Amino acid sequence: MISKTVPFLDVHATYDSLRDEITKKVAAVLESGHYILGPECQAFEREFANFTGAEHCIGVANGLDAITLMLQAHNIGPGDEVIVPSNTFIATWLAVSMCGATPVPCEPKIGTNNIDADKIASLISPKTRAVIAVHLYGQPADIDSIKLSIGDKKILLFEDAAQAHGAKYKTKNVGSLADGAAFSFYPGKNLGAFGDGGCVTVNDVDVAKRIRSLRNYGSEKKYYHDVLGSNSRLDEIQAAVLRLKLKTLPPWNARRQQLAAIYQTKLRNIGDLCLPETPVWADPVWHLYVVRTAQRDKMLDYLKDQGIQCLVHYPVAPHRSGAYSGLYKNISLPIADTLSSQVLSLPIGPHLSTEQVDYVCDRISAFFR
Numbered sequence: 001m002i003s004k005t006v007p008f009l010d011v012h013a014t015y016d017s018l019r020d021e022i023t024k025k026v027a028a029v030l031e032s033g034h035y036i037l038g039p040e041c042q043a044f045e046r047e048f049a050n051f052t053g054a055e056h057c058i059g060v061a062n063g064l065d066a067i068t069l070m071l072q073a074h075n076i077g078p079g080d081e082v083i084v085p086s087n088t089f090i091a092t093w094l095a096v097s098m099c100g101a102t103p104v105p106c107e108p109k110i111g112t113n114n115i116d117a118d119k120i121a122s123l124i125s126p127k128t129r130a131v132i133a134v135h136l137y138g139q140p141a142d143i144d145s146i147k148l149s150i151g152d153k154k155i156l157l158f159e160d161a162a163q164a165h166g167a168k169y170k171t172k173n174v175g176s177l178a179d180g181a182a183f184s185f186y187p188g189k190n191l192g193a194f195g196d197g198g199c200v201t202v203n204d205v206d207v208a209k210r211i212r213s214l215r216n217y218g219s220e221k222k223y224y225h226d227v228l229g230s231n232s233r234l235d236e237i238q239a240a241v242l243r244l245k246l247k248t249l250p251p252w253n254a255r256r257q258q259l260a261a262i263y264q265t266k267l268r269n270i271g272d273l274c275l276p277e278t279p280v281w282a283d284p285v286w287h288l289y290v291v292r293t294a295q296r297d298k299m300l301d302y303l304k305d306q307g308i309q310c311l312v313h314y315p316v317a318p319h320r321s322g323a324y325s326g327l328y329k330n331i332s333l334p335i336a337d338t339l340s341s342q343v344l345s346l347p348i349g350p351h352l353s354t355e356q357v358d359y360v361c362d363r364i365s366a367f368f369r
Contacts, residue, residue, distance in 0.1 A: 003325045006347050006356045008309035011187050013351035014252075015194070018244055032236075037216070040239040047246060048183075051166075052175030054201035056208035059234030060215050062164040063184025064197035065094035070180045071130070073210040074156055076101050085115040086317060086336035088134045091184075092160050092252050095319045101129070105319055105328070107335040111277035113290065113343075117145035121321040126226070130156040131224050135164035135174050137313070138190065138256075138287035140277065143169055143177045159180070162198075164255045165191040170284035175201045185234075185242055191215070193238040194337040201330065230348065259348050259357050263289055266361040271295075271368035274342075288313055288358040289348040296342050299367055306363045311345045 014338040029040060041059050049057035060066050076082065078100035086105035093103040104123050109116045113136050120131060131150065133141040136145060139235070148156060159181035161167075161174045185197035202208050206284065210227075213220050218229025268277055274292040290313060290316050294300055303310050317336040321326035346360060 004307040004359075005036045006308045006352070006360055008311055008345070009349050011189055011192065012247070012349040014192070018248070018310050020126050020243060023323055025244060026237055029240050035236045036233055039234045040236045040243065041234050042117045043244075044239040044243045047243060049201060051182070051246060052173045052359040054176040054181070054203050055203040056201065056205065058200045058202075058208060058211045058215065059198065059230040059239060060198045060211075060340065061234065063182060063186065063198040064091045064095055064098075065215070065230070065232040066162075066184065066200045067092065067132070067158075068098050068181035069096065069158060069211050069214050069230075070158055070202075071095060071099045071101070071180050072214055073207050074179075076129050076156075079127065081125060081127040082129060083120060083123050083131040085132075085134050085136070086333045087113055087128050087314075087339050088136060088160070089314060090321060091134055091160070091162070091263070091348065092134055092335075093324065093345035095182075096132070097231045097296050099324075102127075103318075103324075104128070105331070105333055105336070107333060108136075108339070110335060110339075111274075112139060113276070113339065114139060114141040114284075117142050117147070120146060120149040121151075124150075124153065124155065127154075127199075130158055130179075132158045132160050133178070134160040134162075135167055137276070137284070137290050138164045138167055139276070140164060140167050140169035140282050141172050142247050142305065144277070152234060156180075156220060162186075162292045163189065163287040165189065165190070165287075166249050167285045170281045171283075176203065178206065179204075185238065189241065190253060190285055191242065193241055193245075193246055195238055197238045197242065199233050199234065206302070214232060253285040255350040256348055257284075259283075259284040259352055259354070260289050260356065262357050263291075263348075263361065266358070267364060270365055271369065273364070286348055292339070292342045293344065296344050298343060299364070301361075302367050303363060308360055308363060309347060312343060313345045314343075315340055 045057040080101040096103040116120035157178040162184035185193040
């Protein structure tokens with residue numbers, strides 16, 4: 001008999017499964033007396049670059065900084081425009097704004113929820129410097145189609161891979177597909193630290209060098225500051241934890257894929273429930289399993305009463321947030337508005353049992369009956 005409580009995410013379970021190794025590794029870091037930009041960070045950078053297939057990895061303080069530093073390394077700033085998905089976590093937009101550039105929202109495709117490559121060309125202007133493709137919910141965006149939309153214009157393409165550690169696009173890991181990629185290691189991510197953390201992966205050695213300087217006060221040599229930098233460094237304890245958890249990422253992602261397959265099978269053709277669509281070239285890692293229904297709020301309350309924890313990613317589209325409402329009050333983004341009112345994230349993660357996911361499916365079926 002299973003418990004009638006299904007957690008949305010149990011980050012403590014990931015600690016429990018690695019408790020002894022983590023305790024030893026953290027103790028070793030503390031004993032070393034080296035806590036910033038030391039051997040653990042350097043080793044993680046090498047290992048994660050190898051994992052993604054990128055030439056270089058630069059550890060930073062969080063995912064927002066990763067996107068911001070990636071843009072700053074290419075001198076994107078005031079007067080520039082960056083095309084971003086209208087449906088994404090607001091950090092993608094904030095990074096553009098923090099550089100002084102202007103986010104230009106592009107609507108997603110219903111089904112995949114990722115940026116619609118066919119809509120990008122009409123948004124390109126003489127001010128466009130870059131496009132940020134978000135691999136939302138752990139499903140890769142259609143990079144090749146985006147490149148076709150950009151054509152031969154001198155426009156950079158970046159990946160926001162904060163939710164897609166280990167996802168594959170046409171057999172290649174995300175993080176090495178464009179001019180740079182930003183990752184977050186927030187505790188709830190597929191590869192999560194026990195605090196904030198992030199990184200940038202790039203193939204260009206000069207860009208990597210600039211990001212390393214920018215993350216460290218604009219300095220390559222201590223007390224010599226060549227550019228206006230910031231303090232955004234992945235600390236040794238988090239790097240050590242991430243090195244351990246990187247080894248578990250493939251099997252944990254595989255477990256997420258198994259559970260997503262159960263949802264895809266058992267929730268098919270139920271009421272007005274719309275399931276995520278996966279292109280044949282995509283191998284998602286299901287950071288989130290997001291369904292859509294016009295009865296979202298009612299269904300959310302019902303599942304809560306059944307002991308099932310669900311979340312909404314995201315209830316407010318960026319252009320509707322207070323941070324951007326003044327700038328985008330006259331813009332029409334109906335797909336983003338529809339998604340924000342209808343999406344619901346079901347429990348998924350390596351901590352969940354098959355019985356728990358079966359219970360979620362049974363309760364959703366009962367709701368629509």
